[in-house]
Amino acid sequence: MGDKVTFTVAFTIDGKDVQGEQGQTILQAAALSGIYIPHLCAMKGLTPWGSCRVCTVLVNGRPQAACTMPITDGMVVESETAELKDLRSSLVEMLFVEGNHYCMFCEKSGNCELQATAYRMGILSPRHHYMFPTRKVDASHPDVMLDFNRCILCARCIRASQEQDGKHVFQFIQRGAHKRIGVNAANGAGGTNLSVTDKAAESCPVGCIVKKRVGFAVPVGQRMYDQKPIGSEIESRKAVTR
């Protein structure tokens, strides 16, 4: 990238002028300009995926995932409209009712992107009915535990393992409502070459992939989202770019 000529692309998000470089997605360009668009499956350094749909915006009036949509000159993006905010809440609520998310005794509480996103959106209880699925816990790995009750199928672990660790520890298996994350062994994660130091082990936004023996190490009040809501780190960039 470094020695290539980069073209500047100018567009607007909710009426604000935003500049980015050709090849960037809306989410990337927005983040660099200090504009937070809620998202869960997108993660810096990983191929854009577009599965959680929480970053849905309107591009020239049409719904698109901000994390996969490339920016183009003159594009008009709407993000913080009442309708889109409600749509995003509905999607986040879907992720809650689909799994079994008991924040009060989950070790990821306070560091969980799903929880933090819900707090930021002001979600008190989901509008959808709880599904209470029966899901598995895979404790077969010596250093990492997989609690699929909390999986939101964002596929960050799949991508991190392939793209950053050069492994193939995770992949989607099955389909539809039964879709879940499979591991590359017949007998659970313990049979794979997953290492606790892998990027994949760090990639989970929720409490599905957790490291053993380090839970609750950070006291309440000092966890990542105890002080400032999710997205603040992006919004604090505002001053830099203006």
Next chain:
Amino acid sequence: MADNSDVSRQICEKFGNDKGRLMDILLSVQAEAGCIASGALDDIAKSLSISRVEVESAATFYAFFSREPRGRFVIRLCNDIIDQIKGMDRIAAAFRAELGIDFGQTTADGLFTLEYTPCIGMCDQAPALLINHKVVTRVSTDMVHEIVQTLRATKNLEQLKLTLGDGNNGHPLVRSMVVNNLREPGAVVFAPATPGVALQRALSEQPVELIKIVKASRLRGRGGAGFPTGMKWEFTRGAAGERKFVVCNADEGEPGTFKDRVILTEAAGLMFEGMTIAGYAIGASEGIVYLRGEYAYLLQFLEEILAKRRAAGLLGRDILGKSGFKFDIRIQLGAGAYVCGEETALLSSCEGKAGDPKTRPPFPAQKGYLGMPTVINNVETYCAVARIIENGPGWFTSMGTPGSAGTKVFSVSGDCGSPGVYELPFGITVNDLLARVGATDAQAVQIGGASGRMIGPAEFGRKLCFDDLATGGSVMVFGAQRDVLAIANAFMEFFVEESCGYCTPCRVGTSLLRERLGRFLAGNADLADIDYLEKTGKSVKTASRCGLGQTAANPVLGTIQSFRKEYERRVKSNGSVFLSSFDPSKAVAVAAGMAGHGSQYFGTQKGGV
């Protein structure tokens, strides 16, 4: 037995240990071993040098693959809404009684497995089923008895005494009881055509000129979305890529559509010709037909047509003497996944992966099969292309409406006198069509299948064309005796089963909509539940990643729009503020079981569940 590593290894070798052919490999292993066992996943992964979980991903995505051993004869009873109203339950009961097993089970002797399957493209001859690849139509309870007896005694599918259908259904390589029910052949797809005539014309033009002709014909994609074909070809021609591909979507899985089946049976040559023309126009030398697994009974027949075309110089090198132009076609069989009708999911499947749609942009015209520029059109579209080249764009635009040139092939089923295939000019009204098919008391018509729209008599004056009621061709007629909410429910069940599960709104939203709709059918709904369905339906439509999800809420949204009274009439009347779908005794049953005693308030049994 099943998980014999030699079997998997040999099959992989047969396909050149090419991971791109994983679909074919899995189909073969399933056929040979009756399942894709744990050991087979390891063996295939090893042979193809991919990870085991990649193999598992594809092996667990498609309905026709199983991890557990299935019976020698897998009976798949079609459970789409048309089969339901044509007596599916009676047939199901007969099978249960004959075999002593329920659906989802295999007989102890390992001979039979019973399953349900969504629309197999036989709605005009329902109830229908598949036994392995063999199609049985107009099934009666007597036939069920006969089938089970014969297969038990002979263990040979070919011993079944079934009638032979008309046309090429009776061809030695097909030998199927399926009938065409081709009620009205039209001027484009089902008009007589001589192989090679259109192609000869095409090769006398420059590729760029060909694209101009297709553009001038105003041909739009027949799959339902209606994208202008010429424009698609132009984009693909202009896109950079060392190889380019022509793909034909023969995965018609939309409930109620079967017209591609009849085209494949009677006009496959025309389709191959259209693909070859596309190859010449965009600069591709490779074509793929993605044939739905349900139509596997046509595979050998189609392969023979390809072989004949190769022998006649219509495929292969220097086609029709045009030096330097080479083009060939392979057929990729699917394995039971509606989502693979979505063009990018179809490409994933062709690449030997689970049928998850791809991220757009880039579009297939830029990065399609194997990341190369790819044209994907429907079976009917390729047929139309060949005829346009043969007869000129003016001939084509003289039929239909200004926005929708030419004819459309409709699949009509349900409560009507003459279900079957009708090729009619675009722009015909629903009323007109209903009169032709002998539908006298239609209460509702589902246009475009489960993903389409249900309309009531107030809208029967509307036109079938891209500017009014757009459709890929499925038309299901429902008489006065049918319950429109039960129909909507059947469609929601379908989407729950067929969602790929990649994106949140479709994976979760379809289940939520089905559950809430179920409250109306059970008499437990509140008036506010209509708002919930509308709002959540809209979220699924807006936020879903591909065409499947974007249309998956239509059964609910469309019926609320056209049949709101049916919802209002079923709202519970007692005004209770409690959620009556909530059953406290069921909710505490597990806990009661753990505690070892029942609840004195909710009447749970001692011992719980």
